[in-house]
Amino acid sequence: MIIKIENVSWQREESAILQNVSWEVNQGEHWCIVGLNGSGKTTLLNMINGYIWPTKGEITVLGKKFGEFDLRELRKSIGWVSSSLQQRLRGNETALNIVLSGKFATIGLYDKTQQEDSEKAYDLLKLLGCEKLANRRYDTFSQGERQRVLIARALIASPDLLILDEPCTGLDVFAREQLLSMVEKIAKQADAPTFLFVTHHIEEIMPVFSKTLLVKDGQIFKAGDTQDLLNSELLSRFFDSPLEVERRNERNWLTILGNP
Numbered sequence: 001m002i003i004k005i006e007n008v009s010w011q012r013e014e015s016a017i018l019q020n021v022s023w024e025v026n027q028g029e030h031w032c033i034v035g036l037n038g039s040g041k042t043t044l045l046n047m048i049n050g051y052i053w054p055t056k057g058e059i060t061v062l063g064k065k066f067g068e069f070d071l072r073e074l075r076k077s078i079g080w081v082s083s084s085l086q087q088r089l090r091g092n093e094t095a096l097n098i099v100l101s102g103k104f105a106t107i108g109l110y111d112k113t114q115q116e117d118s119e120k121a122y123d124l125l126k127l128l129g130c131e132k133l134a135n136r137r138y139d140t141f142s143q144g145e146r147q148r149v150l151i152a153r154a155l156i157a158s159p160d161l162l163i164l165d166e167p168c169t170g171l172d173v174f175a176r177e178q179l180l181s182m183v184e185k186i187a188k189q190a191d192a193p194t195f196l197f198v199t200h201h202i203e204e205i206m207p208v209f210s211k212t213l214l215v216k217d218g219q220i221f222k223a224g225d226t227q228d229l230l231n232s233e234l235l236s237r238f239f240d241s242p243l244e245v246e247r248r249n250e251r252n253w254l255t256i257l258g259n260p
């Protein structure tokens with residue numbers, strides 16, 4: 001079992017941000033997490049990483065039950081690529097150093113690195129199609145290049161769980177498709193980590209993400225097989241708006257009908 005969340009709630013002042021959330025992620029599954037702004041996705045991820053504690057309920061991640069072990073150790077097994085990480089990185093570092101820093105879970109590169117680490121970092125840049133950037137400064141990269149470098153940075157630590165939090169934000173349609181097919185290629189590898197892919201756009205759900213979690217108003221609206229969930233009737237209820245889902249090339253495309 002990769003993640004087991006049992007009846008978890010998180011209360012802030014008067015309001016319940018998460019309410020009675022139960023969700024299981026098993027080995028070999030890759031999940032998409034979909035929900036509108038403010039639905040509770042980031043809160044849920046913060047809980048999985050142990051940055052916030054449930055007011056009620058239990059969480060077990062990678063076989064470790066919260067409250068019974070060192071969270072810092074657990075976090076070494078979890079990669080998290082998000083826009084807040086992107087903002088914290090130093091612009092004057094090279095792509096190679098940024099990837100290498102992922103091995104030590106630091107923002108800059110302080111520890112001495114071995115030749116084999118540099119080789120691994122270079123191979124990962126290559127896997128993500130950005131080996132040409134290895135010695136260029138991070139602040140000269142496009143948004144798509146940054147995201148790819150950050151995914152390489154997360155992979156160097158060989159995480160068991162890899163969270164990609166809206167990785168396609170700010171990408172043009174071609175950069176987006178390029179990133180999605182790289183993510184898909186990596187997720188399909190036999191030794192791939194379990195992926196959690198957070199998005200607002202169902203079009204971004206690649207076939208390899210065979211499981212989907214729909215989060216609405218701090219609750220799980222539905223969790224299950226992506227192809228069972230992504231249909232016009234269910235998503236119209238989920239988004240409280242009539243819409244049509246069209247399936248093409250194993251992807252789903254959404255059209256809003258009428259006024260939202």
Ligand SMILES: Nc1ncnc2c1ncn2[C@@H]1O[C@H](COP(=O)(O)OP(=O)(O)OP(=O)(O)O)[C@@H](O)[C@H]1O
Pocket residue numbers: 012017035036037038039040041042043044
């Ligand atoms: N520390 C906090 N104190 C009070 N309210 C909070 C706190 N953290 C989050 N919230 C509220 O909880 C709700 C869920 O927020 P969250 O960031 O989890 O949503 P999200 O689904 O990640 O949204 P987005 O797609 O915009 O990133 C929001 O209404 C937010 O204002």
